[in-house]
Amino acid sequence: MIDPFGRAISYLRVSVTDRCDLRCVYCMGEDMHFLPKAEILSLEELERLCGAFVRFGVRKIRLTGGEPLVRRNVMSLVANLGKLVKSGDLDELTLTTNATQLAKHAEGLAQAGIRRINISLDSLNPERFQAITRWGRLDQVIEGIMAAKAAGLAVKINTVALKEGNEDEHDRLVEWCGEHGFDLTFIETMPMGEIHADRTEQYLPLSLVRSRLENRWTLTDIDYRTGGPATYVKVAETGRRIGFITPLTHNFCESCNRVRVTCTGTLFMCLGQEDAADLRTPLRASESDHLLESAITEAISRKPKGHDFIIDRNAHPAVGRHMSVTGG
Ligand code: SAM
Numbered sequence: 001m002i003d004p005f006g007r008a009i010s011y012l013r014v015s016v017t018d019r020c021d022l023r024c025v026y027c028m029g030e031d032m033h034f035l036p037k038a039e040i041l042s043l044e045e046l047e048r049l050c051g052a053f054v055r056f057g058v059r060k061i062r063l064t065g066g067e068p069l070v071r072r073n074v075m076s077l078v079a080n081l082g083k084l085v086k087s088g089d090l091d092e093l094t095l096t097t098n099a100t101q102l103a104k105h106a107e108g109l110a111q112a113g114i115r116r117i118n119i120s121l122d123s124l125n126p127e128r129f130q131a132i133t134r135w136g137r138l139d140q141v142i143e144g145i146m147a148a149k150a151a152g153l154a155v156k157i158n159t160v161a162l163k164e165g166n167e168d169e170h171d172r173l174v175e176w177c178g179e180h181g182f183d184l185t186f187i188e189t190m191p192m193g194e195i196h197a198d199r200t201e202q203y204l205p206l207s208l209v210r211s212r213l214e215n216r217w218t219l220t221d222i223d224y225r226t227g228g229p230a231t232y233v234k235v236a237e238t239g240r241r242i243g244f245i246t247p248l249t250h251n252f253c254e255s256c257n258r259v260r261v262t263c264t265g266t267l268f269m270c271l272g273q274e275d276a277a278d279l280r281t282p283l284r285a286s287e288s289d290h291l292l293e294s295a296i297t298e299a300i301s302r303k304p305k306g307h308d309f310i311i312d313r314n315a316h317p318a319v320g321r322h323m324s325v326t327g328g
Helices: 043-055 074-086 102-111 126-133 138-150 167-180 206-213 280-285 290-300
Strands: 011-015 060-064 092-097 116-120 154-160 183-187 219-222 231-235 241-245 258-261 266-268 276-278
Touching: 011 043, 043 060, 043 074, 043 280, 043 290, 060 074, 074 092, 074 102, 102 138, 116 138, 126 138, 138 154, 154 167, 167 183, 167 206, 206 241, 266 290, 276 280, 276 290, 280 290
Parallel strands: 011 060, 011 258, 060 092, 092 116, 116 154, 154 183, 183 241
Antiparallel strands: 219 231, 231 241, 258 266, 266 276
């Protein structure tokens, strides 16, 4: 799959549910309305959809959400997609999770062939963790993270940099990740979906985060890539990597190799644009995958050049949907 700008699409992110057991303040409002079940693809349909993308050249699949591990029986999907890794049809199957259910599932994920996972963690302070996630318990999440480590999964911690939210903890997070052998990625808040709060009050440019970290840590730019949009540095004192995902201060679209499909089978060719393609109708219209495959081909021919995120007091969200719909 080559898009109109010559980029090969090799990375599919699949949101397996729009539901989540947390309500992070920058991500969702507290009173979210979730989709009715009939609109959601079954696990078998999600697997069929992934299979079509793999036949078209996708080499990496990331399951996300919502919270992927709250979807009932999601481990059966993980196990079936894991077979594609074992057969060599896929280079990598991975997952982004908030770790609340990870103590239960870490071992199963490793057995299915998952080698690395991303875990979202914005604070190591229990009260603050609860304030940011509204419903979260830090001890449960730490237990999940340690279960992942014990199961042999390589852990990358994702932290959204929040002005006055966690900026005084960034050094501690670097230190903690160093102690446990985890990489760490900082993310800028993106204007996605209405959250009933002023995003300019949360937004912290990562250029500032990096220059503050440099007061304490020796950071060296490195070429390391994971197929995602982060640029990485090595921390001399811990030997670990720090990634920076900067959709606002630096546009990262030139090297975009990915598309996203939601749990309703809607394909978004860009995280920051509204244009989408309905894959559920062709998927359900025929038992053969011909209609589905032509819908995918047609959609890829419309992949836009990039997004255009702006955080401004008067600006509307760049897109109406929340990150939890498209999958972060
Ligand atoms: N529930 C899983 C988790 O917590 O990792 C997967 C889905 S969550 C939407 C994926 C990532 O998106 C999380 O790291 C979250 O912090 C991030 N995220 C959500 N809304 C965001 C926003 N508006 N700007 C930047 N990152 C956001």
